[in-house]
Amino acid sequence: MANTENLFRVLSAIAAVVLGSGGIVILFFAANWLVDRLPKNIRPRVLPLVYLAPAVLLLFIYLVVPSLRTFYLSFFDARSQNFVGLANYLFAVTDRGMLIAFRNNILWLVLVTGISVGLGLIIAVLVDRVKYEPLAKALIFLPMAISFVGASVIWRFIYAYNPPDSPQIGLLNAIIVSLGFEPVGWLVNRALNNFALIVIMIWLQTGFAMVLLSVAVKGIPKDVVEAARIDGASELQIFRRITVPMISSTIVVVSTTIIVAVLKVFDIVFVMTGGLLDTDVIASRMIREMFNFRHFGRGSAIAVILLLAVVPVMLTNIKRFRQQEATR
């Protein structure tokens, strides 16, 4: 019985995959066939529509219209019934919980970006000189493939806390206890819990920074470095005065990308602490306003604030990236 049920499940899964993927393809070919039946002179004008319509429609339905709607809703109350002016924004910048979220977000931004990029850069330069470079890079890069939820479980295990008398199964507390200290409640202690979460994000993002920076480092012409050596520069001077300036645009692109990722991260907080104990960030706070407190006005207002924070970063990013492309 269980077997046939499982078989049924797998079969329906396959059917869903085929239907979902194939449907759009069939739609396209049908549309193309129809256009081919049109009079010749209008065909060239209709054809681009067939190619572009699915993309334009999806983007409109899922991104453009909802964003405008969210902006509109941010001026209304919890149930989106009464206009409340800027009250939600006022809440967002005065509420104690929100202020803590802002403070945390700044902490996240500075630490994650700074450490991931800095460490990534150092690894990128070091790894260039060892023979087992691909392996080392793959290991450091690997967390990129792991979901925030998966990473949260991994680190919950690292941070696990048992009372002082019982054996510690969390690696971090085991080390601390073996050094003779009391075990620490990493995720509970308000002075530490934010940093504990930030470490997870650093663990996830450093590989990304390293891979991109490594490509940039390898792009530096060998003769420039050799010229500097002949000019008498030490390895550290080469790093500071040749390597870093020459890959500065990549550093900016990587940093901004990480900044945007940090601004939008909610999963880690959501899974690890649920935003309790002063660990909220803007994005997790927004989800809580929406789904726990059911205050759509506030949730929308926070989303708008998030957009406002992302836009300038993304613009610099795209601009820098295009420059980099152009000079490549």
Place this chain on the structure above:
Amino acid sequence: MTTLPRRRHGSNKFMDRLEQALTSAPVHIAVIGIAVLWTIPTAGLLVSSFRYREALTQTGWWTVFQEPLNFAQYHLGNYVDVLTSQGMGQAFLNSLVISIPATIIPIFIATLAAYALAWMHFPGRQILFVSMVALLVVPLQMTLIPVLRTYNLLGLAGTFLGVWLAHAAYGLPLGIYLIRNYIGSLPGDLIEAAAVDGASHLKIFTRVVLPLSVPAIASFAVFQFLWVWNDLLVALVYLGGNQNVAPVTLILRNLVGDRGQDWHLLTAGAFVSMIVPLLVFFALQRYFVRGLLAGSVKG
């Protein structure tokens, strides 16, 4: 290395090598140290997922290395448990059902749009391209509430179709950006040669552009697949509490919430959720890096 100034003359090769080893030792230590540090959390999880429930709560996972070849301390029970009784098996299927179409649909749509934006002549095509890419700045949080309300009205909340379309739309700006740039850089002569050879736009697209764009499509595919598989937010919001359609991320996060101290379930569950992205990562790392390189503007 030949350009290195030689400080000592007449010293023998052994001394040179020793000196080189000594100066490069810190580099090796740093690289290996970081690589190990970065691997320990995942390795610990992997080891733990095979340990018995009682052992997990009483001793640290590193204690297995006291006698690593004692296979009695390992078993597959946690996996059996989490896959059957905790719904992880169904969730694994669900994740596949969600991820595959949610990857293929935006690839197809983005490639079509990219072709039109690169090689068809119509007014306003540059503006259209720029505005599509500009949507990269919109955090998807901006769209959650209105889309969810519409879904509730249409009965799309809690359905695969709803998640497919949402993921497809969210992935489009990046996909169009990546693939349009690639297709646009194909030699114009090729497209024109195909036109002279008698190919219609459909034939140029399917027989020339599509096969040549495989590298860009592959890197976007890896990107989008990992993104969808690892996603929690979209699944959480649009699938809600419907356990029948929940992907692994959602089930895992519920496990953390409900069974937070059941490490035997959490560790095995986390690994089930990670196995596919890890395989994809190792098999297609090349494309993943290329996608990152081109797509490091994704917001």
Place this chain on the structure above:
Amino acid sequence: MANVVFEQVTKQYENGYTAVKDLNLNIGEDEFLVLVGPSGCGKSTTLRMLAGLESISRGNLLIDGRRVNDLSPRERDIAMVFQSYALYPHMSIFENMAFSLDLQGMPKPEIRQRVLSAAKQLGIEELLDRKPKQLSGGQRQRVALGRTIVRDPAVFLMDEPLSNLDAKLRVQARSELSRLHQKLGTTFVYVTHDQVEAMTMGNRIAVMNKGILQQVDTPENLYNNPINLFVAGFMGSPAMNFFQATLQPHDDGLCIAMESLQMPVHADQISRYAPSKGKSITFGIRPENIYSPQYAPPGINPLSVKAKVIMVEKMGHELIVYLTLPDNQEFVARVDPRANYTPGDVVEVLFDRNRFHLFDRETEYAL
């Protein structure tokens, strides 16, 4: 086989730039017509309009009497060889050559037979399973050609198909193309910036400059009777020498007068140039019509000119000598390799008075 007619064809881009202006050109059936000119002269645009890759702003384009302005490339029965060859990198050579036939829906056995016969003609049968990447430049060029032959089109279009070959291969490919044209007897329209290619291959050559057709004629006529200063200067290498001069009365006849040189016009030609008496003119003579006195062939009508040697290039089969007149006008001579010239010497050279060209300095047209 088809004739091609351009009637008042103009190409103007959206930004206002006119690439081709009022082009009138009649290309006969089975003709090998070469479009030649410096880069940016509109020759490629002309070819691309004929191919249907570029829209036509004004005028009519007829293939075999049918107006094709609004037809897409695939409806025009043309085939084209691109400068870059534009071979499809993901297809084998066979698939490259079969692609257009396949698109027409031709049955597989017939495709196979056509591709094999074209490949045999070009000597590329053993390459059919390879990918373009694995081929040398010369082989790719043949494949690009083969791709057009299999289609048996009404018109062959070629956009600088030899410019990516090295010098030796290019010479060989030139004669092969000429032979192919003779065998197929189809209309060829060939674009190049290389006047040697134009001279050696074309039945007729159309010279273009700045979007305007200058002259269409056989290679001999173009060389001997260039219609204006541009054509005279463009055809021939090294280029024709030009001197500033005036056409003055001289005894009963005329004389081409320069600061340091007087050259009476031959009696037979006085009537031709008489109407231009007194005008400012440009006097042109080709380097190959200037001789070293010891090695001058009989039958020329020599005019002795004193000039100073600036530089000598020894080509083996000839010498290219750069000289200046006392008034500092520079010119080039192609002389017998046995002649001996040293830079700095003042020497005597002979201009052939039967082989010169005169142009109105204002209109630049030949007199």
